[in-house]
Amino acid sequence: MKPRCGAIVQSDGSVRWIVWAPKADRVEVVLIEGDTRTFHEMTREQQGFFSFLKDHIPNGQRYAYCLDGGPERPDPASCWQPDGVNQASAVLRTDEFTWSDEGWTGVSREDLVFYELHVGTFTPEGTFEAIIPRLATLRDLGVTALELMPVGQFSGTRNWGYDGVHPYAPQHSYGGPHGLQRLVNACHLHDLALFLDVVYNHIGPEGSYLGEYGPYFTDQYRTPWGAAMNFDARGSDAVRNFVLDNVTMWIDAYHVDGLRLDAVHAIYDFGARHILQDIKETADKTARARGRKIHIVAESDLNDVRLLLPPAEGGYGIDAQWNDDFHHMAHVALTGERQGYYEDYVETEQFPKLMEHTFVLDGCYSPHRGRSHGGPDAGLPGDHFIVCIQNHDQIGNRACGERLNALVSSAAQRLAASLLLLAPYLPLLFMGEEYGEEHPFQFFCSFSDSALIENVRRGRRREFESFHAHGREVPDPQDEATFAASRLTWSWETDPRKAGLRCVYQDLLRFRRECPALRDYSQRSARMLPDAQSGTILELVRGERRPDAGGIIQAFFNLTAQPQSLPFQDLPAPLWTSEAPHYDGERRAGMPHDLLLPYECLVFGSPQ
Incomplete structure (x- = not known):
């Protein structure tokens, strides 16, 4: 030991x-x-x-x-x-901090609704404590878990957090250790869990001295962001314990409810026991000792459920993993973008596969990669998978950090929310998504080394050369204005369109909580309606039709900008529509029940 x-x-x-x-x-x-x-x-x-x-x-x-x-x-x-x-x-x-969350035991996995946020741009103050006055609003929305982008100390005061170099030290400009403790305590008093995004695959490029102390890194592997952490070579025992002690510290000293492990496909470990399994077992041991629910979730682009399977079945026992296929399918369908990795998701006929079997790339050929990719979901229930229509990566890795509302119509935004919240998976919202925040979320940093600053600028320009070719400038990540432009406006209360979109999220999250069919993550079926125009109406059925099974929910999604007719007769009045007038939508009294307006979602069923 x-x-x-x-x-x-x-x-x-x-x-x-x-x-x-x-x-x-x-x-x-x-x-x-x-x-x-x-x-x-x-x-x-x-x-x-x-x-x-x-x-x-x-x-x-x-x-x-x-x-x-x-x-x-x-x-x-x-x-x-x-x-x-x-x-x-x-x-x-x-x-020295006095906690008042003694009765808090956490949130069950099936009840998790994630809200990803960046501390520095969530409020004008950019601190942990400035988040606290917003907690009641988020709880009222229906969120159950905040997920903070990485907070380990990074260089300067402006950074996404993935360039952190002190993984044990909460960022001082955010309010430091005691500010984070106060935020977690307040979250628990509002019945909100708090997850931290942690980075165990690399260390940031400025302010790290780990290599002077010992073999924290290995030359055997390389990540896209720098040297890989040493989890399986000479000296790796101490490096593994450095990470495992970090897991314990967040749970013990800060009472966090879970960790989101960044890019685990870049955590290399070919030892007999993978570090991911040790992370999960360390968290479980601490959770049992504290009498709380602690969840470990992972970001991975491998589409491999080995992460989730128990060790007895050759897995690592992680509680849930991100599934980017969901975002990519929705994004391509609503924006028409097909460049880069989006080329793997151009067929709308893959939507039923996405809804029924989790992964689109489940071992099939990926044109973008030029090879087969992924594996099947092993029949695991949907609450093992986290999906989104926006997150920090998918917005911030665009040249100008445009959010979805800058790319699609208001109706398409409401449809995207419907896809997310009616799907049989755990939803994740990105801050401001719920009301259609108009400010972008751009890539920003505040390094001090001039050579590093220029390398970052050059890398961004090279990544978006085609964007430059059209006469537009990529925002300078080092410029404080780039950071300021990414700050939330919180402007939904005075804008009917934004208030309407927020109501869509609020109503659907309430629907998820109260409807048994939407709490069943196993029973689901989906198809593209054969009589629809070009196969662009998705039907999703949640729940079972048995009398004792809690009823079913039947949702239809029009994935086009044209009205379409449902190929059914004598349809009852829908339970819900994304185009209701109070959402600033276009459906009016007397419109036929079999008519789907552009980008409309209609929900029918018999919830009990």
Whole structure:
């Protein structure tokens, strides 16, 4: 059992510093008081660990490490970086915060409705605590879980978070450790879970000194963002524990309800036990000890349910995974875009497969990749899969960060919401989606190194060369105006169109909670209606027709901008329509029940 690294506060109030530095022969901890520095030589332990114990250390005490007499470096396991990524670390006493969420046990997986947000652009203040006044509005909407984009300390004050270099330290410009504790506590008091997006596949490009301490990285693999973390080569035991202790810390010290693991297809581990399995088992062990529900979800582009299967069946036991196929199918159908990876999703006939069998690419040929891709869903219920029509990647990785409402009509936005919330999967909303936020979500950063800044700018320009060729400029990611332009406006209350879209989300989320058929993630069937124009009406049936099964819901989606007729006679009045007048839609009293307006969703059924 390896010791946990960092400045660990002991039960008697003293602090023990533990650092893994196998590359060093001698390590000193430097205690900093203004311009005064006191050097203390650490005791060398086994396998490259060093330790030092001292009494009477106040909260916020600045400290650093010196390796073999070299320059001062922040702690790799620093829990607080109040002065930035390159400066001294600070001792953190997380137990000084008074929690009031004693009765909170979490949200069951089948009840999860995710709301992904970026702390810095969610409010004008851009802090953890500034989110708190918005929690009641999100709960009223029907959201059950906030998912924060990564909050580990990154360089500067503006970043998506995936360039973090201190994975234990909540971003100081967001409000630091105590700000995050206050936000989580407030979420629980509003019956909201809080998930953190965590990055275990790489470390950001500015302010990381891990490589000076030990073999945190490996040359055996490479990620698109830099060196891969070392989970299976020499020295990997300590690196694995660095990650597993991080999982435990978020659950114990911050009471988070789950972690979203970023891009697990870029987490390389060919050992007998994959690090993902260890992450899940660590979270489960901590959850049992705390009496709370903790969920581990993963982003993966492999379409491989090995992530979800239990270890006894050769899997890793992850609770749920993202399914980008859903976004891509909806996006292509509504926007007509077919470039890049969208070329795999141009056939609307694949919608029934998406709704019934989760993956479009389930081992079939992918024109974009030039090979077969993915595998079947193994019959797993839909609450193992998270889907969206917008997220930070799909918006922010566009040249100008346009949201869906900048690309499609209001009716198509309502249809997209209907596809998302009536589908047999766990939905994820991206901040502002629920009311059609008009501000984009662009790629931004605030690095200090001029060469790195220019490399990022050059990379963005190269990625969107065709965009440049049409005479348009890609926003400068380093420009503060790019960040400011991505901030939410919260303008739905005075705009009937936006208020109507928000009502669509609110009503459908209520429908999901109250309708048994929509709470059944296993019973579903779908088809493209054969008599519809060019096969562009999708029929989705949720639930079972047995009298004791809770009724069925039958939804029809017009995927075109033209009105279409349903090939049925004597249809009853629909239970719901996306084109209702109070949604700012076009359906009026007296219109035939078998008429589907452009981009309309009609719902029929017998919910119990």
